[in-house]
Amino acid sequence: xxxxxxxxxxxxxxTRVLAIDPGYERVGIAVVEKSKAGEESLVYSxxxxxxxxxxxxxxxxxxxxxxxxVIATYAPLALAIEQLYFxxxxxxxxxxxxxxxxxxxxxTKHNLxxxxxxxxxxxxxxxxxxxxxxxxxxxxxxxxxxxxKQKRRDDEYDAIAIGLTCLASERFR
Amino acid sequence: xxxxxxxxxxxxxxTRVLAIDPGYERVGIAVVEKSKAGEESLVYSxxxxxxxxxxxxxxxxxxxxxxxxVIATYAPLALAIEQLYFxxxxxxxxxxxxxxxxxxxxxTKHNLxxxxxxxxxxxxxxxxxxxxxxxxxxxxxxxxxxxxKQKRRDDEYDAIAIGLTCLASERFR
Numbered sequence: 001x002x003x004x005x006x007x008x009x010x011x012x013x014x015t016r017v018l019a020i021d022p023g024y025e026r027v028g029i030a031v032v033e034k035s036k037a038g039e040e041s042l043v044y045s046x047x048x049x050x051x052x053x054x055x056x057x058x059x060x061x062x063x064x065x066x067x068x069x070v071i072a073t074y075a076p077l078a079l080a081i082e083q084l085y086f087x088x089x090x091x092x093x094x095x096x097x098x099x100x101x102x103x104x105x106x107x108t109k110h111n112l113x114x115x116x117x118x119x120x121x122x123x124x125x126x127x128x129x130x131x132x133x134x135x136x137x138x139x140x141x142x143x144x145x146x147x148x149k150q151k152r153r154d155d156e157y158d159a160i161a162i163g164l165t166c167l168a169s170e171r172f173r
Numbered sequence: 174x175x176x177x178x179x180x181x182x183x184x185x186x187x188t189r190v191l192a193i194d195p196g197y198e199r200v201g202i203a204v205v206e207k208s209k210a211g212e213e214s215l216v217y218s219x220x221x222x223x224x225x226x227x228x229x230x231x232x233x234x235x236x237x238x239x240x241x242x243v244i245a246t247y248a249p250l251a252l253a254i255e256q257l258y259f260x261x262x263x264x265x266x267x268x269x270x271x272x273x274x275x276x277x278x279x280x281t282k283h284n285l286x287x288x289x290x291x292x293x294x295x296x297x298x299x300x301x302x303x304x305x306x307x308x309x310x311x312x313x314x315x316x317x318x319x320x321x322k323q324k325r326r327d328d329e330y331d332a333i334a335i336g337l338t339c340l341a342s343e344r345f346r
């Protein structure tokens with residue numbers, strides 16, 4: 001967990017984005033923002049884990065609850081989420097897609113605008129190269145965004161990278 | 174739309190199941206019930222369609238809203254839903270999986286217990302043969318459940334078949 005600062009939504013100078021690396025076992029969650037001056041900073045990030053002993057639908061419910069908590073606390077205006085591609089394990093891919101659907105549903109219900117990015121777009125935006133490794137992306141992040149040094153899970157780094165991609169790619173009003 | 178009768182949830186003699194053939198363009202929705210005497214009947218069914226002109230996340234929201242409406246009206250105790258398999262169109266399969274995740278999320282949030290069935294289980298339960306065609310399954314349904322004769326979409330028949338599979342397979346308390 002990494003809580004830096006909390007701004008009120010009334011600060012219109014700030015564009016705040018909830019960024020999610022979707023999954024049902026681990027969900028990377030980050031809140032990033034851009035000030036009117038164009039400075040990007042990390043507001044919050046975590047790797048949210050669900051209990052493997054619980055049934056799938058309960059794990060979905062926990063993820064939805066955590067996302068509602070983050071939305072209520074940080075009041076982001078948009079959801080940035082990674083687009084999925086099928087890998088060799090179809091059953092896992094299906095469950096991740098289902099988790100992704102539940103996440104998009106919860107965020108849309110809370111009026112967040114949706115932005116989706118492919119892994120290629122994310123890697124290119126962060127490292128300038130579409131085939132960067134996870135380690136290369138993670139190493140680039142502190143150069144691009146004001147974030148405290150601490151150990152993070154891959155999913156958390158991925159979420160931050162997705163958030164940065166959104167801040168770099170979209171024009172918010 | 175097909176509304177037969179509405180029982181109160183207080184009637185403990187009745188087991189009522191919400192059955193869903195998942196999708197994001199069309200969702201087959203049925204509510205089926207079993208009386209204490211073992212008689213199965215169709216309470217409600219429809220093929221809910223979303224507008225192709227709307228973005229995906231809005232369509233998810235409409236589906237969630239419709240399912241909440243059906244849950245509030247008919248108070249089912251469980252959700253029976255078809256398990257997905259990947260077909261040749263990965264993009265469609267992904268979107269259907271996401272819709273399925275949103276549907277499971279909404280139903281779990283409303284305390285419905287989840288039951289999942291493969292197409293093989295559904296066809297076997299309804300027609301006694303795992304490789305039946307859609308038309309064969311649709312023809313069997315009126316012999317198995319009290320339902321008025323009327324024209325229905327495939328998705329609606331599929332939802333009814335999923336509901337029947339659940340009533341036939343599970344012991345509720």
